[in-house]
Amino acid sequence: MVVSILKKRLAGADGSFLLETDVKIARGGITAVAGPSGSGKTTFLRMLSGLTSPDEGLLEVDGEVWFRGEAGKKPQLNLTPQQRGVGVVFQGYALFPHMSVMGNLLYASRNREMAEKLLDLIGLQQLKHVKPPNLSGGQKQRVALARALMQQPGFLLLDEPLSALDEQMRALLQDELMKLNRELGVTILIVTHDSSEMYKLCDRVLVFEKGQIVVDTSPRKLFVERATTQKFAFKGEILEIRAVDAVYVAVIAIGNNLVEVVIDSDEKENMLAGDIVVVGTKAFNPTVRKFGAKDFDFSKL
Amino acid sequence: MNHFDMEPFLLSFRLAAITTVLLFIFSVPLAWKLSQTRSRSKPFVEALVSMPIVLPPTVLGFYLLVFLSDRSPLGMFLKQVFNLDLVFTFEGILIASCVYSFPFMLQPLQSGMEQVPVRLLEASYALGKSKFKTLLYVILPNIKPSILTGVIITFAHTVGEFGVVLMVGGSIQGETRVASIAIYELVELLDYRTAHIYSLILIAFSFAVLMVVYVLNRRYKALSG
Numbered sequence: 001m002v003v004s005i006l007k008k009r010l011a012g013a014d015g016s017f018l019l020e021t022d023v024k025i026a027r028g029g030i031t032a033v034a035g036p037s038g039s040g041k042t043t044f045l046r047m048l049s050g051l052t053s054p055d056e057g058l059l060e061v062d063g064e065v066w067f068r069g070e071a072g073k074k075p076q077l078n079l080t081p082q083q084r085g086v087g088v089v090f091q092g093y094a095l096f097p098h099m100s101v102m103g104n105l106l107y108a109s110r111n112r113e114m115a116e117k118l119l120d121l122i123g124l125q126q127l128k129h130v131k132p133p134n135l136s137g138g139q140k141q142r143v144a145l146a147r148a149l150m151q152q153p154g155f156l157l158l159d160e161p162l163s164a165l166d167e168q169m170r171a172l173l174q175d176e177l178m179k180l181n182r183e184l185g186v187t188i189l190i191v192t193h194d195s196s197e198m199y200k201l202c203d204r205v206l207v208f209e210k211g212q213i214v215v216d217t218s219p220r221k222l223f224v225e226r227a228t229t230q231k232f233a234f235k236g237e238i239l240e241i242r243a244v245d246a247v248y249v250a251v252i253a254i255g256n257n258l259v260e261v262v263i264d265s266d267e268k269e270n271m272l273a274g275d276i277v278v279v280g281t282k283a284f285n286p287t288v289r290k291f292g293a294k295d296f297d298f299s300k301l
Numbered sequence: 302m303n304h305f306d307m308e309p310f311l312l313s314f315r316l317a318a319i320t321t322v323l324l325f326i327f328s329v330p331l332a333w334k335l336s337q338t339r340s341r342s343k344p345f346v347e348a349l350v351s352m353p354i355v356l357p358p359t360v361l362g363f364y365l366l367v368f369l370s371d372r373s374p375l376g377m378f379l380k381q382v383f384n385l386d387l388v389f390t391f392e393g394i395l396i397a398s399c400v401y402s403f404p405f406m407l408q409p410l411q412s413g414m415e416q417v418p419v420r421l422l423e424a425s426y427a428l429g430k431s432k433f434k435t436l437l438y439v440i441l442p443n444i445k446p447s448i449l450t451g452v453i454i455t456f457a458h459t460v461g462e463f464g465v466v467l468m469v470g471g472s473i474q475g476e477t478r479v480a481s482i483a484i485y486e487l488v489e490l491l492d493y494r495t496a497h498i499y500s501l502i503l504i505a506f507s508f509a510v511l512m513v514v515y516v517l518n519r520r521y522k523a524l525s526g
Contacts, residue, residue, distance in 0.1 A: 049427055051427065081427050081429075094418075094423065096425075107438065151429055
């Protein structure tokens, strides 16, 4: 069990804000960490691995205190990253450019047998003597993941590890992460913006916004069992409303797609071009309603 | 009149080689400390270590002479405890040239270390490696061009020093009469022929050294870029 009650003041694009985490994370799960950029996700992971010092709070892992400190004082206890031994896959891979792929793995641990096994797993046996500057982005990410696994961490923190991979490789590594999680009991925290990845991989989603955890639920609850009755619901923006014979037609931009939806005249009264709306279905007909406070904004993942 | 003799060159190179090795050993930890620290005393240390670049060698030589002579407390202590004479001896000019060439080793190392991405250090720490291991296996291999520059420039700079060696070491044959001082003496003796030979050797040496630095840097840039 990880108990993280940590605070840190961060400098954001529009002024400073307080990153506050008050979560318990059970051993053995896969937790997604989502939220817009600059919301504190990466700092949260860095505070867990010991690379960034919180201002105050408590971090306890399996009953062992890793950090304890009060505001404005030197922390009473703050384990170094070396003492924590958390596996980290950095956003920029952070591979050692002067070591070959094999060298990178063996630097983490001198276990040659395991290095060979991991190279098989990530499909990079052929490239084990190549140096990182000559690898593609996806290959680098796989090496970074394998390197983090070399130290057999109880904890694996992944900062958007799969974002640069193609679908096939991503699915493969997702399976591997699940296998690692199931077979070795590695607890995984993964920063991701991909809702299908969250759904497939994770048993819990934490959504950060301006340093606060605004959503803490299961992917199933977040994506499927929502309060809304629509089976399909997409958020969009009204570009234009025009009258066609007796009805009104709204042109709505949903992502990169433009759709035309008939809206009834009652609804037309409180809608204007530029409004953010939810397009769903009811009895086989598309409906449009205003985006409300109870709707979760998925663009924030 | 021909006083040509390889001894001053051998002495110069021996002095330069030992100075370079000693300075490398001392500079790596200090450069590492300076590259990592955000302490307010950093500019003070940097300014202090860089003084030899701007000070006239005579000023440096004068104070080293004062502090190392066996009439000073330090000189007396060294003489009595280690039986070490530092004035007009090889050991003396070795210490003097270490002080004098310190910035030429420290600065390239420090700026090289400051340019290594922080992420690499963090990755190494997260893999459980100590700062010392990180320095040895991650930092140093990644700043090879800086190390090369520091080593070669320090070596060449020590071969080329004159004022400090003259002040602290004088010109004792086989002990402190290095190439640059031998040339000075030859000119005083009006032996221009030998002075020319010595000087041309030093010119060729300096040019070759600088060429090597630039060629290697270029090749490294081409490789990594």
